[in-house]
Amino acid sequence: MNRKIIYNEENSLLQLGDLAVKNNWKKLFFVTGKKSFESTGAKKKILDQFLEDQVIFFNDFEVNPKLNDVYKGIDIFSASKADVIVSIGGGTAIDMAKLIDSLVCIDGNPEDYATGKLKISRVAVPHVAVPTTSGSGSEATHFAVVYVDGSKYSMASDLLLPSYVILDPNLTLSLPPYITAYTAMDALCQAMESFWSVGSTEESSGYSLKAIQLVLENIKEAVNSPNINNRKALQEAGNLGGKAINLTKTTAAHALSYFLTSEFNLPHGHSVGLMFGWVFSQNSMITDSTCNDPRGRDFVFSRLKELADFFKAESLENFPAVFYKLMEEIGLKVDAVNLDHDTVGRLFKSVNIERLGNNPVQVDLTDINGFIDFFEK
Ligand SMILES: [Fe+2]
CATH class of the missing domain: 3.40.50.1970 (Rossmann fold)
Known part of the structure; x- marks a missing residue:
């Protein structure tokens, strides 16, 4: 069966x-x-x-x-x-x-x-x-x-x-641009989260890398001038992203995203994208004591570096800016929701702690002001 x-x-x-x-x-x-x-x-x-x-x-x-x-x-x-x-x-x-x-x-x-x-x-x-x-x-x-x-x-x-x-x-040929963008963003983030997850394996990483490549090569064109080839590529990417998380599950960006979807009715892939850039910045601040992955800090760094290279980001610090620029270019607004102090407090409290164990780094869910500053930059 x-x-x-x-x-x-x-x-x-x-x-x-x-x-x-x-x-x-x-x-x-x-x-x-x-x-x-x-x-x-x-x-x-x-x-x-x-x-x-x-x-x-x-x-x-x-x-x-x-x-x-x-x-x-x-x-x-x-x-x-x-x-x-x-x-x-x-x-x-x-x-x-x-x-x-x-x-x-x-x-x-x-x-x-x-x-x-x-x-x-x-x-x-x-x-x-x-x-x-x-x-x-x-x-x-x-x-x-x-x-x-x-x-x-x-x-x-x-x-x-x-x-x-x-x-x-x-x-998928008739999908409107916004739905194309946020569903592809879901596929992209699923693949990237799977790639850096504590549960990643050689097999899951293979699916992730192929999915990331397919999304990045096709996402702008599929949003702005869809054709059967870029649609086919994105559909395959979505499937590969699914295969990757089927083995590893998702991580902190997904865990944080659910609150935004239920609170603001923001589509899932849009919410995940918003959280992904911040989680990347958290992950890049990894130390030996905050590392969740038994393969160690250097391993996690090398994974983050590999992801940054896909986006041609000059450094890990520069990654969120490059990533959010892509989101804006495909119509996913980074300021789509109002993240004030009260909202962020509730967002942090909403997170399923168990799911965070699969994130490569212990994410700091106490620094509300730091989170707000990150998005105001
Ligand atoms: Fe998802």
């Missing part, structure tokens, strides 16, 4: 029909974005390949999966007797499909599984993931984000890894 097979070429969503025949899938349950399902051209591609009574569509959920929405999906999926789940959308649709597929077959209280108290032991049917953005990489991870009573959890199990992934770059 977990052997992941990837389709990665133009219009590869049109291969779903053959895949269904091969696997004898008679009824397909689609978890999709709302507007994006139609605007990306995905809906037409589905209706061209399947009869109306073969398909059931579910899109009645908010951005960032909530457990109550998962229950709605489970009811419709159970009644449908579908033999496969196909998610077509951004990270939310893909995570929603993972949650439905796994939580439909548990005994007991779903909250215990969503919050990580209990582990799932199986999923109901195969899951085909079809991303229509190029950022979250959720199609390549064994995690599913889920909100329970307003708190964010990440369910983790190898069983959540989709069985098939269809990367169809044509689905």
Whole structure:
């Protein structure tokens, strides 16, 4: 079930029909974005390949999966007797499909599984993931984000890894510039955080380096003059970033970003980018006593240096300025939110301390004024 097979070429969503025949899938349950399902051209591609009574569509959920929405999906999926789940959308649709597929077959209280108290032991049917953005990489991870009573959890199990992934770059051709920019920024930061993370391995670093290169080579062009080639490159980068964090998880920039998204409704990739520059500056101040990575301070330095070189930054100190310049150039405003003393205090308190252990350096979450000064410079 977990052997992941990837389709990665133009219009590869049109291969779903053959895949269904091969696997004898008679009824397909689609978890999709709302507007994006139609605007990306995905809906037409589905209706061209399947009869109306073969398909059931579910899109009645908010951005960032909530457990109550998962229950709605489970009811419709159970009644449908579908033999496969196909998610077509951004990270939310893909995570929603993972949650439905796994939580439909548990005994007991779903909250215990969503919050990580209990582990799932199986999923109901195969899951085909079809991303229509190029950022979250959720199609390549064994995690599913889920909100329970307003708190964010990440369910983790190898069983959540989709069985098939269809990367169809044509689905991303119509993405507006801002969404292109912040989803690519998510992919970039995921790859870079994975690269400097305490959990990085040779394999994860390989995925990271390729993803970083692909984003940097294509991001400006994809925002300003998209074409099938730069879309394909970014989609691949998103997938590689997902593969990297699937092995390592993310670090401090992601941990800090969630507050900005919930407090200011700032899209995930934009929030992560904002925090990334500051976390880089924190990481570059590493000492032996603040180093979290058993490979030592010099190892972390060499990783930071490698990242700075990608951006042609003259020094580690100069990196945040170069990085934020790129953000501005692709339309991600660095002053998008008002970071006053009270807000930063709450931001620091919001951070999941456990996640910070994967950051190469112990981040100082007491110096509120230092944080504000950094962004005012
Ligand atoms: Fe992310």
